Amino acid sequence: MIRIEKERIDEFIRALMETWSVYAPARDGKNTLFAPVEDPAGIDHGIFNTDKSPKEIFFPHSEVLFEFEGGEIKKVERDARPIAVWGLRGCDARSLRLLDKVFGSAWQKPDNDMFEDPYWKEKYDDSIIFGTACNEPRSTCFCNWFGAGPHDGAGMDVKVVDTGEAFILDPVSEKGKKYIGSLKGWAEATKKDVTKMKAAAKEADKAMGEVFGMDGIQEKMADLFLKPVWNDIGAKCVNCGACAFICSTCHCFDVQDEGKKGKKGKRIRIWDTCMFPIFTMEASGHNPRDMSKDRLRQRFMHKFSYFINNYDEHLCTGCGRCVIVCPVNLDIREVVREVMACEA
Template sequence: MKAKIIKKTDIASFLDKLIEDYEAFAPVEMDGLISFEKVSSSSEALLDYPNSKMPPKQLLFPQSETLFSYSSTKDTGELEVPSGPEKPRLIFSIRPCDAMSFTLLDKVFGGDFKDPYYLNRRANTVLVSIGCTTPRASCFCNSVGGGPFSTEGSDLLLIDIGDEYVVQIVSDKGAKLLDKKGFEDTGKEKLDLAAGVIKTAEASMGPGVKTEGLKEKLDSIFDDPVWQQLTEKCLGCGICTYLCPTCHCFDIVDETIGSGGERVRLWDSCQFPLFTLQASGANPRPTGKERFRQRMMHKFSYLLDSCDQIGCVGCGRCITECPVNLDIRQVLNSIAQLESVK
């Protein structure tokens, strides 16, 4: 592990120095809710927090964004594409599960059909994550390839060892941040402390989800009537998809404004009836059963085919915020216990 040490009393000045060079975002509490917002001072940022209600996904993949605008006269027309952020961006105090979510979005938006809007923001953003010493009961990152101190997607990882943070250097982008003063070399004693913190946090997590063989099981029960039973509690409200750091479905609409207009991309959800409604009136997912099945299949089967990665980071937001207490872990473990259909 390549790492440095910084005293907790110095972390505020470190962030303030970064704010001078970066457009900085961090978890902020407003009206009792924690969300990632732009900060102008370290005093606004939270380091000791369970997790934000909304993931920081919208910083790279906004809930609504103009792709281009146009104007026209009788003889001419103009097209304008919005420019990206002028300053490099910093997302500070992000949890490892949310940092890991960007590794999937990188594959989705950087695949065969590259999305310049997302990719430009991503290339211009550095992530400083803070490990979870006390994972919540709803967390199951350890079941889906992550962990409370996973470095996937991060550039730096802060590990709380008491009065100091061990700062694990994950990438060259992260290493450049340590040019700021306040860091000391770490020794074996501090690294051993960090290893102990990580081990304790991992041991505190529950059994989570059985993902071994889950894709094959899902593929085999696509037409099984069990989906009707599994989806009985679901309201189809879509909150699980809107609060999910990896869900990325969107719609595109053209809005006319006088002699011009703009093309806008908006988040959408596979849980909504209109998502697959065709102009003819046909809908391949006419009921909640098909839409619920789509969410499970996409996250735990289809994305493994297209991106070689599960579409879930185990953040637990869909569990804590579901209005009918539908726990995805129970659903998946119920599926794992089913007999495969040949």
């Protein structure tokens, strides 16, 4: 564990920028997001969960997969430097790990033949994640429902704790240990720092709301698939994609070609969501998820049933972004409570 006095943090980030392409929380107009760092002084270390989720660093809203001209296919060159993310919250770090199960290597097992997505892997595999422990979780935070906590380091390479006067860098993964071990010129964290870290973690835990038990939710959801409870839950949903696009774990996408057919153009991958009617529209014109409640149910089935069946985890980390942005206050926590309270 090393300690970086706050007045020297820019120096640390600048050193990081020599080898890494660094992303950190920043303000873009009225909103906050993770942006490439050009000047460490521009990082806003005080930003809580960014308005836009950091999934876009590794899985951009619109990503050019390749370009084509005539019959020729051209790979798109990107910044060759590996990505470092600074200031990622625990919920988001775990979100990236979940996405790695879908796109990357995290769910490779000898008995399956999962497709690995090269566009994800070329960015995520070599990346290093500096996560920030949350000293002041908000009322919309519910990471503790998923067995995590505000000072949890899962999904991070290095956990960063703000003790007031300094950032303490606590390596979590092998990659993190290697990086911290390679650094020179930084003092070791003191005993006092460790005491402060422990106190901060304790305070943060206390600030979290009560844990809601979700044992068996995947079977429960499946049993309720055709039940009227979804009419009640879905009644107020207006079926926009705000929740899905702001979500740190929603990852459905569409692939499209832009340009002239057979001539010049590019193939792009764009975020899509089950909330949109066109998502499941079939060529015949039939839509198996025709009504808004069907689409809403799909989103929650994916998060709390299908994903658990496929990858052993919930597809939600409790960041609370959707709770904040939903225009009709359809609170994901209430959906879970209603489902769990419902008799199949």
